Amino acid sequence: MCDKIALSSPEVKNSCILEIGPGTGHLTKSIIKLGPSKLIAIEKDTRMKQYLTPLQSRCKVLEVIYEDILASKFLLSISEPTNIIANIPYNISSPILLFIVRNAKKIRSATITLQKEVAERVCASHNTKKYGRLSVLCQSIFHCSKLMDIPRQFFYPTPSVDSCTILLTQKEYPIPTSHLTALENITKSAFTQRRKMIKTSLSRVWNNTSCIFNALSINGNIRAENISVDLYVQLAKHWIECGCKELLYSDA
Numbered sequence: 001m002c003d004k005i006a007l008s009s010p011e012v013k014n015s016c017i018l019e020i021g022p023g024t025g026h027l028t029k030s031i032i033k034l035g036p037s038k039l040i041a042i043e044k045d046t047r048m049k050q051y052l053t054p055l056q057s058r059c060k061v062l063e064v065i066y067e068d069i070l071a072s073k074f075l076l077s078i079s080e081p082t083n084i085i086a087n088i089p090y091n092i093s094s095p096i097l098l099f100i101v102r103n104a105k106k107i108r109s110a111t112i113t114l115q116k117e118v119a120e121r122v123c124a125s126h127n128t129k130k131y132g133r134l135s136v137l138c139q140s141i142f143h144c145s146k147l148m149d150i151p152r153q154f155f156y157p158t159p160s161v162d163s164c165t166i167l168l169t170q171k172e173y174p175i176p177t178s179h180l181t182a183l184e185n186i187t188k189s190a191f192t193q194r195r196k197m198i199k200t201s202l203s204r205v206w207n208n209t210s211c212i213f214n215a216l217s218i219n220g221n222i223r224a225e226n227i228s229v230d231l232y233v234q235l236a237k238h239w240i241e242c243g244c245k246e247l248l249y250s251d252a
Contacts, residue, residue: 001154005165006030008147009085009111016078018042020069020086020096024051027087032059040082044068070099075106081170084110090159093118097134100168104141105177110168111147119146119164126228132194133187139229140175140183142168175233182236190224190232197221205239212238 005027006012012034022028022041025048031039041064043052052064065074070092075082084107088096093114100110112119123144124130138144150163175183185205193201199209199220206212213220216234218227227235 002030081108116164182239
């Protein structure tokens, strides 16, 4: 299964690969077999040294960095976009996805295995119950697609839920970095109160919603899940131009 996940990445051979959370190195070995020019594995748990140090000594392209990816400055040091391949722990799926979104300029693609429920949220379309904040933030920058479902029995110890591998590839025209904080504010407010009408839920970050809704032909009586990614991006653009309320949210 690790070989199949590694092969799902669009660019591995002669490319720089970032692996998040290599653990005991099973996926790491599969990536190495595909011939990357450089493989940087970032692992928070130093207990994994007993597995990764011997592997690193046998493989010149492998560099292991023992630190928390969410606090890492590694991406700032690379000169060109990299490709991510990772099996993400279920309990930090949302923070890592937000990390990828916020560092998208340095990321060409991301092949990620995570909890199936979260994967479906990332790839969901508007007008569906699974569509939410993660859907909008990820799809504002990346093309998001499901690659394969992975039954829970493929993992040890066996988790209580199934997994799914998804692929994120950079859009030709992603949301400008300068608009991302605005999009985070808007989607947080909208989806925290997703059962309310959008004119009500966005009143936390917008003094006059009717004006912007009229400009973008948005019905203020619909709910957050009924607004497309493109419209949320347009809302973020107008939020910046209007100098609206400053509320910064960091969680998903």
